[in-house]
Amino acid sequence: MTVIVTHLWLLALAALAAALVTGALRRYALAHRVLDTPNARSSHAAPTPRGGGLAIVLSYSACLIWLTTVGVMPYAWSVSLLGAGAIVACVGFIDDHGHVAARWRLMAHFCAAVWALSWLGTLPRLELFGSTAALTPIASGLAALYLVWMLNLYNFMDGIDGIASVETICVCLGGAALYLLADRPMLALLPLSLAAATAGFLYWNLPPARIFMGDSGSGFLGIALGTMSLHAGQVAPPLFWSWLILLGVFVVDATFTLLRRLLRGERIYEAHRSHAYQYAARRFGRHLPVTLAVGMLNLCWLMPIALWVGVGELDGAVGLGIAYFPLTLLVLQFRAGTKEEV
Numbered sequence: 001m002t003v004i005v006t007h008l009w010l011l012a013l014a015a016l017a018a019a020l021v022t023g024a025l026r027r028y029a030l031a032h033r034v035l036d037t038p039n040a041r042s043s044h045a046a047p048t049p050r051g052g053g054l055a056i057v058l059s060y061s062a063c064l065i066w067l068t069t070v071g072v073m074p075y076a077w078s079v080s081l082l083g084a085g086a087i088v089a090c091v092g093f094i095d096d097h098g099h100v101a102a103r104w105r106l107m108a109h110f111c112a113a114v115w116a117l118s119w120l121g122t123l124p125r126l127e128l129f130g131s132t133a134a135l136t137p138i139a140s141g142l143a144a145l146y147l148v149w150m151l152n153l154y155n156f157m158d159g160i161d162g163i164a165s166v167e168t169i170c171v172c173l174g175g176a177a178l179y180l181l182a183d184r185p186m187l188a189l190l191p192l193s194l195a196a197a198t199a200g201f202l203y204w205n206l207p208p209a210r211i212f213m214g215d216s217g218s219g220f221l222g223i224a225l226g227t228m229s230l231h232a233g234q235v236a237p238p239l240f241w242s243w244l245i246l247l248g249v250f251v252v253d254a255t256f257t258l259l260r261r262l263l264r265g266e267r268i269y270e271a272h273r274s275h276a277y278q279y280a281a282r283r284f285g286r287h288l289p290v291t292l293a294v295g296m297l298n299l300c301w302l303m304p305i306a307l308w309v310g311v312g313e314l315d316g317a318v319g320l321g322i323a324y325f326p327l328t329l330l331v332l333q334f335r336a337g338t339k340e341e342v
Helices: 002-006 008-031 054-069 075-097 102-120 137-157 163-181 185-205 214-235 237-246 248-263 276-284 288-310 316-333
Strands: 126-128 131-133
Touching (some): 075 102, 137 214, 163 185, 214 237, 248 288
């Protein structure tokens, strides 16, 4: 815990830097007409600057470099995050300013996943109902798919004001708590730094948002959190399950929506408004109640179960089922993936 206290200045600086850079990016976006213009599939009503998530990328990357330089963070972990995040953020930044074809984006995403996994080394062991699953060459392919899915689902879920930022902060706080319980306080600085940088951006992104995250930020957050979940699994196998539980709100909504759209034969890369959180925002007529509800679900439901699994008192798969069951009922209640009536 002492190491965190001595690095509170770094967390405060990360938040401040992200807030200042976001303000500068907003002025840049307004000057260069980098705007998200509303259409029939949008969840906002006025043209809004986008690309502010780059501030998170820059602030968090600076924290990683510092923590690695002073020996707090494992070198391989930092390189895996910095390299993969840079690839995704660069492609997202270009896409925010114009358009990158889906196939090229997907290729870049897999390159980022391969980079992260190559520096990760040995994949974490997967404990299932008391047994450890054997790692095979197939596991590396599944891990790459997992990282690509994580970064894309974050892109899908970044559709209303503040939701992706609040999700990130909650997940990172839970991840830090897991490291503290595992008596690895230095590693807790990894998610805490991302939470701080995201909090700085959230100042501008709270409903009503003055700037959007854009693909550069959402994709970066997705692959960063996915990679950190694999890092956690290396420390202790139950921690990987815990991270999957912490990410439950986004995983369940995005997965159910994708599967239902696939079954209808729709193009999954086309913009739409059929996620559960989007239906909820329209039902309540505002973004804020939904964003706050996501935060409450994370802190009051998912985090306690994740910590329970993390301390070894609950099997990971059982904990995942307990955590995801009410989330599944919730997204079904809000019609996740059903075709929107025009």
